[in-house]
Amino acid sequence: MEFSAQQIAEFLNGEVKGDVNVKVSNISKIEEGKPGTISFLANPKYEKFIYETKSSIVLVNKSFKPTKNIDSTLVLVDDAYDAFATLLSIYDEFIRNKEEISNLCFVEKSADVSGAKYLGAFSYIGHNVVLGKNVRVYPQVYIGDNAKIGDNTIIYPGAKIYHSSEIGNNCVLHSGTVIGADGFGFVPQENGEFKKVPQVGNVIIEDNVEIGSNTTIDRATFGSTIIKNGAKIDNLIQIAHNVEVGERTVVAAQSGISGSTKVGKNSMLAGQVGLAGHLTIGDNVKIAAQSGIAQNIKDGEIVQGSPAYSVRDYQRAYIYFKRLPDTEKRVSDLENELKELKELLKSK
Amino acid sequence: MEFSAQQIAEFLNGEVKGDVNVKVSNISKIEEGKPGTISFLANPKYEKFIYETKSSIVLVNKSFKPTKNIDSTLVLVDDAYDAFATLLSIYDEFIRNKEEISNLCFVEKSADVSGAKYLGAFSYIGHNVVLGKNVRVYPQVYIGDNAKIGDNTIIYPGAKIYHSSEIGNNCVLHSGTVIGADGFGFVPQENGEFKKVPQVGNVIIEDNVEIGSNTTIDRATFGSTIIKNGAKIDNLIQIAHNVEVGERTVVAAQSGISGSTKVGKNSMLAGQVGLAGHLTIGDNVKIAAQSGIAQNIKDGEIVQGSPAYSVRDYQRAYIYFKRLPDTEKRVSDLENELKELKELLKSK
Amino acid sequence: MEFSAQQIAEFLNGEVKGDVNVKVSNISKIEEGKPGTISFLANPKYEKFIYETKSSIVLVNKSFKPTKNIDSTLVLVDDAYDAFATLLSIYDEFIRNKEEISNLCFVEKSADVSGAKYLGAFSYIGHNVVLGKNVRVYPQVYIGDNAKIGDNTIIYPGAKIYHSSEIGNNCVLHSGTVIGADGFGFVPQENGEFKKVPQVGNVIIEDNVEIGSNTTIDRATFGSTIIKNGAKIDNLIQIAHNVEVGERTVVAAQSGISGSTKVGKNSMLAGQVGLAGHLTIGDNVKIAAQSGIAQNIKDGEIVQGSPAYSVRDYQRAYIYFKRLPDTEKRVSDLENELKELKELLKSK
Secondary structure (H helix, E strand, O other): OOEEHHHHHHHHOOEEEOOOOOEEOEEOOHHHOOOOEEEEEOOHHHHHHHOOOOOOEEEEEOOOOOOOOOOOEEEEEOOHHHHHHHHHHHHHHHHHOOOEEOOOOEEOOOOEOOOOOEEOOOOEEOOOOEEOOOOEEOOOOEEOOOOEEOOOOEEOOOOEEOOOOEEOOOOEEOOOOEEOOOOOOEEEOOOOOEEEOOOOOEEEEOOOOEEOOOOEEOOOOOOEEEEOOOOEEOOOOEEOOOOEEOOOOEEOOOOEEOOOOEEOOOOEEOOOOEEOOOOEEOOOOEEOOOOEEOOOEOOOOEEEEOOEEEHHHHHHHHHHHHOHHHHHHHHHHHHHHHHHHHHHHHHO | OOEEHHHHHHHHOOEEEOOOOOEEOEEOOHHHOOOOEEEEEOOHHHHHHHOOOOOOEEEEEOOOOOOOOOOOEEEEEOOHHHHHHHHHHHHHHHHHOOOEEOOOOEEOOOOEOOOOOEEOOOOEEOOOOEEOOOOEEOOOOEEOOOOEEOOOOEEOOOOEEOOOOEEOOOOEEOOOOEEOOOOOOEEEOOOOOEEEOOOOOEEEEOOOOEEOOOOEEOOOOOOEEEEOOOOEEOOOOEEOOOOEEOOOOEEOOOOEEOOOOEEOOOOEEOOOOEEOOOOEEOOOOEEOOOOEEOOOEOOOOEEEEOOEEEHHHHHHHHHHHHOHHHHHHHHHHHHHHHHHHHHHHHHO | OOEEHHHHHHHHOOEEEOOOOOEEOEEOOHHHOOOOEEEEEOOHHHHHHHOOOOOOEEEEEOOOOOOOOOOOEEEEEOOHHHHHHHHHHHHHHHHHOOOEEOOOOEEOOOOEOOOOOEEOOOOEEOOOOEEOOOOEEOOOOEEOOOOEEOOOOEEOOOOEEOOOOEEOOOOEEOOOOEEOOOOOOEEEOOOOOEEEOOOOOEEEEOOOOEEOOOOEEOOOOOOEEEEOOOOEEOOOOEEOOOOEEOOOOEEOOOOEEOOOOEEOOOOEEOOOOEEOOOOEEOOOOEEOOOOEEOOOEOOOOEEEEOOEEEHHHHHHHHHHHHOHHHHHHHHHHHHHHHHHHHHHHHHO
């Protein structure tokens, strides 16, 4: 892909100052600019670089007034940062755009893949599966029987979706993610062995959800494990059976949510957080990294610790924890002084 | 699948009260019952729902005496909960029952897959592999050279089993699980670089073991990493080289066990627990979530903390940790009071 | 594979004492020796086993002087431990040596796989991919468009490498590892929804890096996420966008490094460690297991805790943490004694 300054300006509704025919095929930071690339200048702190950069094109705000000579061709736009972000999205979409139905993808006869835009090699599409419009399925994906995938959803290489899972529109599932494996349920028997509890529910992922790599979301024992609209789930996360994650809640890498816990909307779990089972976590909750949650949390609370409580109180207590060797010494000193004082008084 | 009340009653050794021909094809909770589904009533607290439910069939105890009119057909059994669990198992088995040898599964000539019930597309079966009777291998599974898989074992899509691994009978391995990758062993050289220690052992998984999604169990440096009979291992767990996990021990999600540590039988590791290497953990041990184990643990102990010790002592200490800001203030007050007292005495 | 004592002695530049024609096909510990296997004796503590072992061949130091009769054939070498390690490496390489270009591997026309030694079934090699010399790609691997793989690198079954990733020479990537999935970047919008930040950078893995199973290394938002020469990364590790891991740094299982954090060289992260984003961690740093890092760390520091600080100070504070119930009682006793003393003085 190669674009001229003229083409970029037209696309971004901007204005060229310099060579309208200069072409770029890649992007770079302004301070690391190379010929054939496009950069942007938005933050005035970086202004000095625009006079030195080797980038062929630089996006700048219309309001920018150069104080020295500039070698690069400029494209003047209302908001250079925003325009650059738009270019990045287009560039990224272009790079990833796959339109091909591989004849090495195995599709069961009863599946409806008519709307799919991309079906990669060595993927397996099970019985009665329905793929929405513009769905892209990369190679080596597994979609089990009776699963449904909504419009515009992208499933990256090697994601595994067990039978009867339901994935919404505009979702992204990254490589190695496993949706709908059995919940971890075993009933101890009299002889000490465990009997497996059948896991006959499913997983429902609503619209606009992104799920990172190698995350695991187990199917419900009965009913559904649900990830609600707009939630963002990072890598290597464990979501157990019958969990619910609320709208637009964000879960950072390596966190785990135990069975039947419900997390509200607009909440944020930092990395490596663990939640016990059967809890109710409110809306707009924030949980600090590595915290362990053993109790319900009300709307708007911010917590830390293992077990976690108010973040402010935790952080204060931790300051005194660090001082403990000193505090202990002060207590010993007090004991000695008091003892001396008593002996002194006794001797009088 | 559709079953009549008559068929279900015969199967469960129960008795129909209502329309023997009414058919169901799915299951539902009694409070969310729909036509064409079967529910159950076991807990008397839920009795009111049986008079309102739209479920076509409800399983009830023979001892149940309705106090109002019921629209659903009833199937009377000795224990409605138990009968329902049995139905769930059958339903689940039916849904998942796969009997097909895909010609898109690649099997090396020296492998013996004659007993397999299901070999999915795009799976690879290596040289000299032996699959037991009724083994089900879903799509995209890798089974390396010389591996052995016991009877009735199920391997879900995309699980990877390295060469020479041995999996027992009646095991379940979920998607993305990796069995037998190299243990993490490197010897520092004089020049600061690391030299890989060859990992020539294997992994042995005994009978009746279930392993969740995206769990990793490394092969032994020498000898075997062993998961013993009836152990249950959840998702995203790390089991390092030369570890042993005892009979019927349960490990919850995201826990990790470092190299050469031996865990006894009937023990329970909660989620996100970490065990250091070369430890001996006894039988019937319980480890609280997020604990870090740095020392051996005796039979029957229950521990918490990082590093962990007696759960009761940890929880008591944590109460005082939360009070530390107050305790510190009390120590300061004592210091001030004692100082004042001394000055008072001196002045006398 | 079967080797005679003569062949082994020639290979190791050693000397046979016993039957030069005796053959072995496997290895064993000297205390568990069986006919047809080779063992070694290096540690004098194990000397007694050499008189009892059933191993057909035992490697021993030339300096070893037996005090009783030995049934096994001996191969005398300068350093038995070292010679055995060499044999293990050869044995391991022999077992794993794969030389086959499967016609079930799908290679896009523009890819250059001419140097590959092994291309397994059901792997996918994207457009413009370049594989170096002697590269081994096991089955079910995905290598996205424009990715480059250096000489002698081994990619185990099911590893997924997104487009434009660059992997160096002599690397090992284990099963289920995901390289180059999108960094976790979302910008909150005014309506509370999140907009995805395009992730247009890549991942660069330099030479001599080993990466364990089911680890995830995200591509940079812009620029590169970099794993430097000789770093060793264990299983189930999360490495976020724009992170850098220094030369020969070792990261143990289940640790996570948040976005844009730079870790220096020759450092060691123990298991289940978490690092916040945008930090600078020095060279030769050691971080204890389960620690949480919220601040920069200088060269050579050793830290523990969550949040972490000096390991010595943390461990001392933790001792006093365990004593907190006792300390609290001492403070209460002091309060009571002081109160009594004051009342006593007042009454005088």
